[in-house]
Each structure stands twice: as C-alpha cells, then as structure tokens.
Amino acid sequence: MKKLTQFAMILLILVLILSACSPAAEPTTAPTAEPTTAPTAEPTTAPAQPTEPATPVNANLADFTYVGDPNVVFDLNGWYADVGVDANTTIKSAGLVKVPDDMTTAMPIGNKKFTIGFSVYYTVDEVGSMILESMKTAAVEAGVELLVNDANYDQNIQNQAIEQWILQGVDGVILAPCDFTGVKTALDALEAANIPVVTLNAPLAGGTYAAVISDTVEQGTIAGEMLEGALLASNTPMKGTVVYQTLPFVHPNAATRAKGFVDVFKKYPDIKIVELTGISPEDHFTAFDGALKAYPDMIGAWGLYSSATIGMMNAAKAAGSKVLLSSVDNDKPILEGIYNGTIVGTAAYSSIAPARWAMSEMVNLLNGAPIPGIVFFANMAITKDNVEAAFEHYYPGQNLKDYMAGQ
Amino acid sequence: MQAQAKTDKTSRSIIGKLIIQYRTILILVALMAVFSLLKPVFLNPINLLAIIKNMSYVLIAGLGMTFIITLGGLDLSVGSIAAVVGVGFAMLIRGGFMPAIPALLIVMIGAMLLGFINGFVSVKGKIEPFLVTLATLYIYRGIALMLTTGRPVPIVIPHFADLFGNGKLFNLIPSPAIISLVVLLISWFLFRHTKFGFYVRSIGGNPEAARVAGIDISRVKIAVYTMSGLFACISGLILGALMNGGLPNVGSDLALDSISGVILGGTAISGGVGSIFGTLGGCLIMAVLNNGMSLMGAQYHVQIFVKGLVIIFAVLMDNAFKSRK
Numbered sequence: 001m002k003k004l005t006q007f008a009m010i011l012l013i014l015v016l017i018l019s020a021c022s023p024a025a026e027p028t029t030a031p032t033a034e035p036t037t038a039p040t041a042e043p044t045t046a047p048a049q050p051t052e053p054a055t056p057v058n059a060n061l062a063d064f065t066y067v068g069d070p071n072v073v074f075d076l077n078g079w080y081a082d083v084g085v086d087a088n089t090t091i092k093s094a095g096l097v098k099v100p101d102d103m104t105t106a107m108p109i110g111n112k113k114f115t116i117g118f119s120v121y122y123t124v125d126e127v128g129s130m131i132l133e134s135m136k137t138a139a140v141e142a143g144v145e146l147l148v149n150d151a152n153y154d155q156n157i158q159n160q161a162i163e164q165w166i167l168q169g170v171d172g173v174i175l176a177p178c179d180f181t182g183v184k185t186a187l188d189a190l191e192a193a194n195i196p197v198v199t200l201n202a203p204l205a206g207g208t209y210a211a212v213i214s215d216t217v218e219q220g221t222i223a224g225e226m227l228e229g230a231l232l233a234s235n236t237p238m239k240g241t242v243v244y245q246t247l248p249f250v251h252p253n254a255a256t257r258a259k260g261f262v263d264v265f266k267k268y269p270d271i272k273i274v275e276l277t278g279i280s281p282e283d284h285f286t287a288f289d290g291a292l293k294a295y296p297d298m299i300g301a302w303g304l305y306s307s308a309t310i311g312m313m314n315a316a317k318a319a320g321s322k323v324l325l326s327s328v329d330n331d332k333p334i335l336e337g338i339y340n341g342t343i344v345g346t347a348a349y350s351s352i353a354p355a356r357w358a359m360s361e362m363v364n365l366l367n368g369a370p371i372p373g374i375v376f377f378a379n380m381a382i383t384k385d386n387v388e389a390a391f392e393h394y395y396p397g398q399n400l401k402d403y404m405a406g407q
Numbered sequence: 408m409q410a411q412a413k414t415d416k417t418s419r420s421i422i423g424k425l426i427i428q429y430r431t432i433l434i435l436v437a438l439m440a441v442f443s444l445l446k447p448v449f450l451n452p453i454n455l456l457a458i459i460k461n462m463s464y465v466l467i468a469g470l471g472m473t474f475i476i477t478l479g480g481l482d483l484s485v486g487s488i489a490a491v492v493g494v495g496f497a498m499l500i501r502g503g504f505m506p507a508i509p510a511l512l513i514v515m516i517g518a519m520l521l522g523f524i525n526g527f528v529s530v531k532g533k534i535e536p537f538l539v540t541l542a543t544l545y546i547y548r549g550i551a552l553m554l555t556t557g558r559p560v561p562i563v564i565p566h567f568a569d570l571f572g573n574g575k576l577f578n579l580i581p582s583p584a585i586i587s588l589v590v591l592l593i594s595w596f597l598f599r600h601t602k603f604g605f606y607v608r609s610i611g612g613n614p615e616a617a618r619v620a621g622i623d624i625s626r627v628k629i630a631v632y633t634m635s636g637l638f639a640c641i642s643g644l645i646l647g648a649l650m651n652g653g654l655p656n657v658g659s660d661l662a663l664d665s666i667s668g669v670i671l672g673g674t675a676i677s678g679g680v681g682s683i684f685g686t687l688g689g690c691l692i693m694a695v696l697n698n699g700m701s702l703m704g705a706q707y708h709v710q711i712f713v714k715g716l717v718i719i720f721a722v723l724m725d726n727a728f729k730s731r732k
Contacts, residue, residue, distance in 0.1 A: 085558075086558070086559075086561070088561075122707065123706050123707055123708070124707055124708070132706070147704055148704040148706075149701055149704060150704075150705070150706040150707045150710070152707040152710075154660070155649075155650060156461055156646075156649060157697060157701060159461075159649065160457060160461050160697070160698060160701055161701050163453070163454070163457045164448065164454060164457070164698070164701060164702050167448055167451050167453055167454055168448050179559075179650060179654060179657075180559075181559040181561065181650065181651060181652050181654065182559075182649070182650035182651060182652070182654060182657075184651045185572070185573060185649060185650070185651060204559070205561070205651060247557070248552055248557055249552060249555075249557030249558070249655055249656050250556070250557040250558040250559070277557075
C-alpha cells in the first residue's frame with residue numbers, strides 16, 4: 001500500500017508539473033532561422049542558382065580544393081559500398097573539397113546570433129576533449145551561442161539531446177554520431193523539425209547537409225606505405241604475415257582504413273594479412289602478444305587506431321620483439337613511440353580542424369552561402385623525421401620533449 | 408519546557424522518518440526542481456515525455472532485475488541478451504526471410520532460453536549468479552558479434568520503429584512508455600499479488616526458511632532468470648527500434664544502469680526486500696539526471712560524478728531507513 005502511495009505521488013507530481021507547464025512553450029518544428037540556402041535541389045544536380053537577393057559567397061571558399069565536379073553530390077554510399085559497408089545516407093549539398101588544417105580564411109561570422117547545438121561522441125580522451133574545446137573556440141569566433149552535449153558513445157543520449165535542442169529551437173546542429181546507423185533517429189527528427197545538420201564523420205543512414213570527415217581510405221594507404229617502406233628499407237623479404245588490429249565490430253572508419261592498408265600489400269602475393277580485434281589497449285596487448293607467438297613469420301604489424309597501436313606497441317616491447325609497426329592516429333604515446341623508434345610512422349589528422357570546419361560549414365549554411373557536401377580535412381604522414389614538428393602542429397603550445405619529460 | 412523540547416524532538420523525528428520513507432520521491436522532486444530552475448525547458452511536456460521514453464528500456468530491464476536482486480541474485484547479462492535479440496530479430500526478418508510476428512516469437516523464446524541458461528547453470532552448478540552472468544555477458548555478446556560479424560543489421564519492416572521506438576499514441580505518448588507501463592503493472596501484480604512474488608521475496612529474505620516452508624527454490628530461481636531474459640528481450644526490441652537496426656554492441660551499460668535504478672529504488676542488494684514502484688522511481692531519477700545534465704551541457708566526467716553522488720546519497724538514506732525500522 002505504501003508503495004502504491006509512492007507511485008501515486010510520483011504520478012500526481014508529474015501531472016501537476018505537466019498541467020502547470022505553458023503549452024508548447026517552444027516550437028517543436030520551425031527553427032528560428034531558415035537555413036536560407038537549404039539545398040533542397042535533387043542530389044547529383046547543381047546547387048540552386050543564385051536568384052535575387054544574390055546568394056552570399058562561402059567565406060572559406062579560398063581554402064577549398066575541389067575534387068571532381070563541384071556540382072555533383074559525392075557518392076558516399078558508393079564509397080562505403082566499396083569496403084562492404086551498407087550505407088543509405090543522403091548528403092544534401094553538392095561537391096567534395098579538401099581543406100587545410102589551418103584556415104587561411106577567417107571563420108565566418110553569423111548573420112545573427114545563431115544558436116547551434118553540438119553533440120560530441122565522447123570527451124574521455126584527449127581527441128574528444130580537443131574537438132569539444134576547438135568547437136567552443138570556433139563558436140566564439142563565429143559569434144554563435146553553442147549548446148553542447150557529451151554523449152559518451154550512447155546514441156540514446158545523443159538522440160535525447162537532439163530532442164531537447166529541437167524544443168529549444170536551435171538554428172542548427174553539428175553532430176558527431178555515436179552510432180553511425182542509430183544516428184538516423186536524430187537526423188530524421190532534425191529533418192522533421194527543419195533544422196539543418198552538419199555531421200562530423202559521415203553517418204550510414206539519414207540525411208545531412210554536409211559531412212566533415214577525414215579520408216580514412218587514405219589514412220590506411222599512408223599507414224600501409226609507411227610499413228611497406230620500412231620493410232623494404234630494412235631489406236626484409238616481402239613474405240610472411242602482416243597483422244593488423246582493429247575493432248571487433250564493423251565501424252565505417254575502420255573498414256575504410258583497412259581497405260587502404262590491405263590494398264597496399266596486394267602486390268605482394270607472399271604476404272598474408274591477418275586481422276585481429278579488440279577494443280581497449282589491454283585487449284590489443286593480449287591479442288598482439290598472442291600473435292607474436294602464433295605467427296613467427298610476422299614481418300610487420302599495423303594498429304588501425306590508437307588503442308590498438310598502444311596495446312601492440314607495449315606488447316612488442318614486453319616480448320622484446322622488433323617487429324615493424326605502423327599506426328593511424330596521433331595520440332601522444334604514439335608520437336613518443338615514433339620518436340623512440342618503436343613505431344615506424346602514423347597517418348595522423350587534426351582534432352582541431354574538424355571542429356573548426358564543421359563550424360564554418362554550419363555558419364556558412366545558416367548565412368545562406370553554398371557549402372560543399374563533403375569536407376575532407378588533411379591527413380599527414382608522421383615519421384621520425386617530422387614527429388616533433390607534427391607534435392607541435394597537433395598540440396599547439398606543447399612539444400614532444402616536454403611531454404616525454406613528463407611535463 | 409521539557410514537554411516543549413520533547414514535542415520538538417518528536418516533530419523532528421516524524422519529519423526525519425517521512426523524509427527517509429519518501430526518499431526516492433524527494434530526490435526526484437528535488438532534481439526536477441533544480442533542473443527546471445536552471446533550464447526551464449526541462450519542464451516542457453515534450454521533454455518530460457522524452458525522459459520517460461528514454462528511461463523505458465532501462466526500466467523494463469530493471470523490473471526483471473528487481474525480481475532477481477530481491478531473490479538475492481544478480482544478472483549482468485541483460486545488455487548482451489538485448490543485443491542478441493536486436494540482431495536476431497533484424498536477421499530473421501531481413502530480406503523477407505520471415506514475417507515479423509514469428510520472428511518476434513522466436514527472439515522472445517530465445518531470450519527466455521538465454522535467461523533460463525543463466526538460472527539453470529547457477530542453480531544446478533551451484534555457482535554464484537554474479538559469476539554465471541559475468542560469463543554469459545561475454546558469451547551472449549560474442550553470439551551477437553558472431554551472428555553479424557560486427558555489422559549493424561538494419562530493421563527494414565514498416566511500423567516496427569513506430570511500435571517499439573519512436574511511435575506516439577495520440578501523437579503524444581511515446582510507445583516505449585506504454586510498453587514499459589504495461590510491463591510495470593504486470594511486474595507489480597506478479598511481485599505483490601501472486602505466490603510467485605511471495606516466493607521470490609521469501610527466498611531472498613531467508614532461503615533456509617523458504618526451503619523448510621516447502622518452496623521449490625531452484626524452480627523459482629530459474630523462473631526468475633527466465634523472466635529477466637524475457638524483459639531483456641523487450642528492452643532489446645525497444646533499443647533496436649530506437650537504433651533503427653540490430654546493433655551487436657548495443658546495451659553495454661544496460662545491466663549497470665538497471666541495477667542502479669533498482670538500488671536507488673530501495674531494493675536491498677542483499678535480497679528479501681524489493682519494490683517495483685521503487686524501481687520506477689530509481690530509474691526515473693537516473694533518467695532525470697541524464698536529461699537534466701544533457702540540457703546543462705555537462706560533460707561525461709561531470710555526469711558520472713553526479714550520478715555516483717546521487718547513488719551514494721540514496722543508499723545512505725536507504726540504510727538510515729532500515730536502521731530506523
């Protein structure tokens with residue numbers, strides 16, 4: 001009976017609160033600002049021609065290097081299909097551009113005080129934290145109000161944040177999907193509410209005006225070529241086993257990286273590529289420790305992302321192995337490993353640039369300027385030769401020697 | 408003077424008792440008040456309904472967990488069962504391989520079987536349920552990953568997402584809220600008004616006395632784990648609908664979230680004492696915290712810190728309640 005009373009009280013309180021609320025205080029659909037350019041034109045056709053008033057020019061145009069026809073929507077679904085990943089994504093803006101890490105043009109300023117929601121997949125590592133902090137800085141430069149959500153890889157939390165932002169009538173949303181398929185719920189809700197969205201990383205389902213991504217196939221290629229180069233330079237016979245370690249589930253970035261890497265070694269028929277999986281560095285440590293014993297003919301290895309490389313690097317060290325190892329990502333321990341010679345090199349990309357370019361895309365879009373549908377930010381091959389400079393590039397104000405000295 | 412002091416002391420004692428007795432509601436109301444002051448949009452009815460929707464799959468798993476914890480057990484595998492259900496259902500209906508209804512029945516039976524295995528191995532193998540479900544947490548997750556080779560499997564049939572996920576009754580009440588309400592009422596009835604519920608509480612309170620009283624402890628335990636499998640199945644279907652597909656890595660936090668909700672609701676981790684509506688309150692607290700902190704833009708570090716504090720606070724109040732009793 002007591003519990004019934006408790007339940008009745010909960011219900012009563014909720015009913016009172018509900019009834020006390022002003023009805024639909026915030027609009028559930030119409031955002032406060034129309035995405036004036038809203039490229040509603042059919043994908044694969046040219047963006048709408050400027051009528052009157054004249055379409056504003058994209059403030060960052062000078063930084064764009066177009067790849068292919070700027071009037072054609074990039075076939076992202078085909079790009080994924082090449083690596084066996086099913087995708088059904090609609091990119092609403094035409095054109096694919098490559099951009100530098102550092103804008104040479106200024107961050108666009110909003111025509112008015114826009115409110116933009118930014119949901120980041122996690123902030124529990126340095127990369128996630130840097131993305132969030134960079135986005136905050138970019139928002140200040142663009143003169144927009146930024147609402148943030150840290151979803152910690154929980155798509156439901158991200159979806160909930162989107163629902164809240166729709167209620168709050170944000171002008172636009174920048175979304176780094178937690179789950180590339182599950183994000184469709186959030187994207188559909190935003191579309192229904194007529195709120196434009198730009199994604200950091202490309203979703204596998206749903207629609208977005210633009211996606212700011214790194215060329216992950218190229219990252220795999222860079223890592224593969226660095227390993228290949230190191231093997232050739234050390235006069236290692238190009239036969240035996242090459243191990244790479246990835247996630248245990250299909251992640252589009254992992255699948256595309258793997259394609260780039262595997263393609264590099266296709267020309268060596270005597271090299272067998274073996275895939276191992278894990279999530280945390282310790283998973284990868286264990287897996288690689290086993291691989292070192294299981295494949296005595298192993299000539300090289302690749303960590304497909306930072307946790308893999310860190311685990312593999314330490315396993316090799318513990319086992320006293322000198323197997324050549326390459327990587328993707330530019331976490332500090334990886335750069336230290338390159339400096340120390342434990343890792344031959346890594347394919348790196350900025351944690352700052354994607355946030356800044358995503359903000360640029362969103363503000364240009366809200367200002368009514370045309371935006372490219374795909375923005376590829378730059379990859380960099382880091383080896384021992386440029387590791388110190390790369391460290392300073394990716395971690396402004398810091399340097400590798402200080403880091404290694406524990407400062 | 409002495410009489411006045413005695414009256415004051417008695418009043419304070421009564422207020423203290425009331426606070427502790429209604430701690431779940433008080434924490435909930437306090438949280439709602441704080442969040443609504445800081446972010447008025449928190450009280451928007453659509454946001455409040457979103458809280459209930461986003462809580463639904465945790466609540467359903469938590470209801471199964473309430474039976475298990477009251478029984479003196481624990482089930483760490485509910486998230487993995489939910490993942491198997493999501494990918495299993497998606498694969499069964501993919502490409503028109505099977506109509507939705509038989510596929511639903513198959514995954515429900517499958518999930519009950521997984522729950523049954525938990526209970527059976529624990530009872531017959533005389534192994535702590537914590538250890539058994541720790542093992543099956545990995546085994547069932549492995550099944551989900553092996554079935555899909557790690558790939559998400561889209562659920563393409565029409566209306567599934569509406570029925571279990573984003574649909575709304577009268578264009579207002581989210582369908583997961585309705586499903587969780589039905590499961591809540593059934594659970595409450597089973598827990599409070601059937602012999603089965605009585606047996607669960609008796610076994611958790613004093614297994615030896617329950618055995619002497621002629622209760623078939625093994626059978627009840629296995630039944631409770633089987634039921635938890637079914638509840639995890641419903642959670643898995645909701646997650647599948649919300650995620651638009653069967654994802655092999657979904658539900659990794661489901662066990663801990665649901666256990667937190669159950670404990671916050673006053674169910675004793677030592678068994679014997681449980682509350683279905685307490686679990687509702689506990690899950691609501693967690694959901695309100697998630698929602699409110701999301702509105703505040705709090706980073707994950709802050710979120711888990713605050714959640715931990717609330718759990719500790721609630722458990723301390725629970726202990727105070729028991730010591731007063």
